[in-house]
Amino acid sequence: MAVEHQSFTIERSIRACPGHVFAAWTDPALKRRWFVDHEGPGWETLDYALDFRVGGREHGRWKMAATDVTMAGEHANETVYLDIVDGERIVYAYTMAMDGRVHSASLMSVEFEESGGGTLLRLTEQGAFFDGSDGIERRKGGWEWLLGALASALAEEVQDA
Template identity: 50%
Template sequence: MPTAQHATIIIERPFKAPPARVFAAWSSQTAKRSWFAEGEGWKVLNFALDFREGGTETSRFAAPDGVEHANETVFHDIVANQRIIFSYSMLMNGVRHSVSLATIDVRPDGVGTRLIFTEQGAFFDGGDGPKMREMGWTELLNALAKHLGE
């Protein structure tokens, strides 16, 4: 019988850049594609971002081993330079393996920013699971820091 594992992931990450610049890296299709979609060894098959409440983000990638991964995202709440709330599902070779609700809190921290990422996920059999997801988001936030010149 298929099962689902539920988990909450929280990652706090400081950035030297001010909140408006960190937020812009999430809201611009060009910026987000550069740090989110274009990982080393991965081939971007599709990336589209309609950043507005009710808007969507879709992406498909081929891993170096040929496995295809996809994200399907819907934005539910956006407060400029402060907060993004979205739900997303992930698929591997066309099979959905997780569904999550995620919140990005962008907070001033001195001259920089403290980003708080919170994900509440349901992870299905055969998927990545919470530990791998946390590692993945940590790598993505490191890529965001590099994009910001940190």
Template identity: 40%
Template sequence: MTERSVSHTSFVIERDFPAPPARVFNAWSDPDAKLSWSDCHTDARESEFSMDFRHGGHERYRVRLPEGLLIAVEKVFFDIVPDQRIIFGYDILIGDKRISASLVTVSFESSRKGTHMTYTEQLALLDGFTDVEERIHGTKEGFDRLELLLRDAAHA
């Protein structure tokens, strides 16, 4: 029998972006823009992505890594306030093992630099999964790509 466990943690990432809140929010709400900065598995053999950005809508991402491992992410949007806030929940499966379930709040505030974004993730880590530092690192890398996307759009 598989040993079952759950532990909880959270983390917060704050970023300032050189764009107004409406543009930063759009990078989260437009499926093409979202995939361009949030896909951290560009070496994948195959991937699927779909997003229905509305209250109760779903986002699905599946990727098969070069070594054959399947990663699946399922999200549901709980609250969306245009240009101000997004709240969603998601889980991650690696192969057939669910490693975590999370609740995320992303807030956007106008600032002197453009937008101050606060990302808060509350995680339930399942059945021995403990690599929170990898999750934080991957999330920060995505936000680095989001900043590049916003800077490129500003210069276009």
């Protein structure tokens, strides 16, 4: 089985203070709003749990209907938190699986920096992608989409306040 090692960094300016952006990763209800309940047509959440602390775990399982043959099946995410600096940094390791077969393992760092009254969020993933993986480009695209969902969830929080 071949392993492809790849990494990418995404920087995103978010119009919310670093404390609020950090909370979007740590508060189970808010994280679920942008990370889990963003499902599009054909996605169904099977289960999700977040225990945000060093050594804590995050787990999710989703099912994708056959609308996209390459993505159809059950997807699972298993995360363990390795380092947390409140308001500044989160480092975690995670695996992704499809239909019970792990296809990637990654180390992720998420950094939060005050910038012009908002936050510069820097996300860096270092991944090992195994045969049959979604690959680096699809993974990066998925994170671009999720960070857009994060920014929208935070904008809704401001409107609701």
